Amino acid sequence: MTTFHNFIGGAWVAPSTGDYFENRNPADQQDVIGRFPSSGVADVDAAVVSAQRGFDRWKRTPAPARGDVLRRVGDLMAARKEEIANLMTREMGKPLAETRGDVQEGIDTAYYAATEGRRLFGHTVPSELASKWAMTMRRPIGVCGLITPFNFPMAIPTWKAFPALLCGNSVILKPAEDVPHTATVLVEILLAAGLPPEVIQLVHGMGEVVGKALVEHPQVPVISFTGSTETGRFVGETCGRMHKRLSLEMGGKNAQIVLDDADLDLAIDGVLWGAFGTTGQRCTATSRLILQSGIHDTFVERLVGRAQALVLGDGRTAGHEVGPLVNEAAREKVERYVQIGKQQGATLRCGGARATGGALDSGFFFQPTIFTNVTAGSRLEQEEIFGPVLSVIQVATVEEAFAVNNGVRYGLSSSVYTSNVNVAFRALQDLDNGITYVNAPTIGAEAHLPFGGVKETGNGHREGGWEVYEFYSETKVGYVDYSGALQRAQIDNY
Numbered sequence: 001m002t003t004f005h006n007f008i009g010g011a012w013v014a015p016s017t018g019d020y021f022e023n024r025n026p027a028d029q030q031d032v033i034g035r036f037p038s039s040g041v042a043d044v045d046a047a048v049v050s051a052q053r054g055f056d057r058w059k060r061t062p063a064p065a066r067g068d069v070l071r072r073v074g075d076l077m078a079a080r081k082e083e084i085a086n087l088m089t090r091e092m093g094k095p096l097a098e099t100r101g102d103v104q105e106g107i108d109t110a111y112y113a114a115t116e117g118r119r120l121f122g123h124t125v126p127s128e129l130a131s132k133w134a135m136t137m138r139r140p141i142g143v144c145g146l147i148t149p150f151n152f153p154m155a156i157p158t159w160k161a162f163p164a165l166l167c168g169n170s171v172i173l174k175p176a177e178d179v180p181h182t183a184t185v186l187v188e189i190l191l192a193a194g195l196p197p198e199v200i201q202l203v204h205g206m207g208e209v210v211g212k213a214l215v216e217h218p219q220v221p222v223i224s225f226t227g228s229t230e231t232g233r234f235v236g237e238t239c240g241r242m243h244k245r246l247s248l249e250m251g252g253k254n255a256q257i258v259l260d261d262a263d264l265d266l267a268i269d270g271v272l273w274g275a276f277g278t279t280g281q282r283c284t285a286t287s288r289l290i291l292q293s294g295i296h297d298t299f300v301e302r303l304v305g306r307a308q309a310l311v312l313g314d315g316r317t318a319g320h321e322v323g324p325l326v327n328e329a330a331r332e333k334v335e336r337y338v339q340i341g342k343q344q345g346a347t348l349r350c351g352g353a354r355a356t357g358g359a360l361d362s363g364f365f366f367q368p369t370i371f372t373n374v375t376a377g378s379r380l381e382q383e384e385i386f387g388p389v390l391s392v393i394q395v396a397t398v399e400e401a402f403a404v405n406n407g408v409r410y411g412l413s414s415s416v417y418t419s420n421v422n423v424a425f426r427a428l429q430d431l432d433n434g435i436t437y438v439n440a441p442t443i444g445a446e447a448h449l450p451f452g453g454v455k456e457t458g459n460g461h462r463e464g465g466w467e468v469y470e471f472y473s474e475t476k477v478g479y480v481d482y483s484g485a486l487q488r489a490q491i492d493n494y
């Protein structure tokens with residue numbers, strides 16, 4: 001069995017604990033990918049000391065030169081795209097088309113970061129005093145602790161690491177326990193592209209040990225966390241107490257609304273992709289389908305037929321459309337919610353059980369599941385399941401559809417299918433989400449636009465796009481008075 005290491009202090013090293021955990025293919029539990037460090041607090045401490053040295057050097061590297069490194073990272077990722085997609089599917093299960101997309105998101109993020117190296121704008125504005133210059137500029141902050149989830153094993157670490165690095169910070173990456181291999185390859189690529197070794201550290205291990213130690217470390221002033229709202233709450237409490245800069249991207253309960261005037265074929269394709277792609281394990285997954293009464297019965301009938309026809313299996317085999325859940329705990333959680341749905345009076349229209357038979361018996365497969373007659377406010381409708389379970393809610397009007405969409409504690413993405421342009425624009429205005437799609441599913445973020453959610457999905461920051469560069473840099477203001485005299489602001493000019 002291959003043994004993998006942490007990357008700390010500029011070298012691949014064993015954990016101080018001497019402990020390791022096994023990483024297995026969720027589509028085939030007999031397939032062991034390797035063993036990875038189950039690191040301890042001492043490993044995080046060592047990573048921080050090294051990352052501080054890395055920061056001292058990297059912050060002095062001009063931003064365009066930092067961007068050049070990230071351009072080479074993009075080139076290397078593009079050259080290894082197929083290989084990375086394969087190992088990612090083996091590691092977390094989603095089909096190759098989706099893991100290729102995951103790598104592409106990383107490539108796009110790298111090239112975007114490369115160009116930002118030649119922008120990283122501050123502002124120059126007029127001073128209220130004569131012969132005085134006023135401007136803002138961006139400064140790096142320090143060591144950034146990045147804690148990432150399992151569902152986008154390449155894209156999400158790149159969303160965090162590339163802008164953090166471009167801004168001149170050093171980075172400690174703590175990937176999810178289920179996807180340590182993809183993170184290892186990402187670090188290999190950063191090093192191969194010429195990133196000075198101590199600028200990046202990789203510490204594998206359990207969230208409650210390594211993640212917690214990173215969050216609590218006084219010399220890590222920036223934490224960026226993507227994961228569940230429950231874990232994010234602990235992270236937020238600690239960072240609040242320690243006055244850290246914190247970006248939280250957390251859970252979702254995203255809805256697709258289909259109105260009576262929608263293109264139904266388009267909407268069915270959209271909901272199948274949104275609900276069952278990545279086996280429903282996307283933060284932007286469509287877990288609620290809000291149907292207007294006029295099309296409800298026809299739509300459900302057609303949708304159930306299509307969902308039942310989806311082909312499950314190892315995502316590396318052509319023709320397999322839906323992979324396994326990431327681990328047994330995830331599958332048991334889905335089973336619990338199926339029971340909750342039944343107990344609360346929803347109608348199970350398809351799925352609802354483990355998918356078994358042949359090769360499926362070796363993995364964590366679950367049938368695509370659709371409940372109808374789901375009541376707004378019920379647990380099935382309110383809570384994040386993170387699996388292939390779609391809840392259908394029937395509504396009479398556009399107003400009711402919008403109210404149901406907004407009636408959850410999360411606010412990541414939403415989607416509305418309609419041919420009425422006025423309703424489309426009202427949706428953009430009135431739906432309480434960070435992202436609203438019109439005539440497209442709830443998923444489909446692009447690297448050069450800000451990504452994130454409102455309410456308990458996030459804490460106001462965004463990943464991606466230009467906004468994330470604000471998070472990873474400190475705004476500094478410079479005033480230069482070239483009048484040769486004392487000029488008192490707010491006094492001498494009034």
Ligand code: NAD
Nearest residue numbers: 148149150175176207208211212227228231249250251283
């Ligand atoms: P998770 O919360 O279980 O784990 C996320 C990360 O946090 C992992 O690396 C884990 O090891 C670490 N962690 C666990 N306990 C910790 C602690 N006490 N202190 C510090 N770190 C700790 O989430 P997951 O199951 O990997 O991912 C699924 C969740 O992520 C879902 O809720 C999903 O909606 C969310 N997600 C959100 C977005 C977004 O952008 N909003 C994107 C992807 C996933």
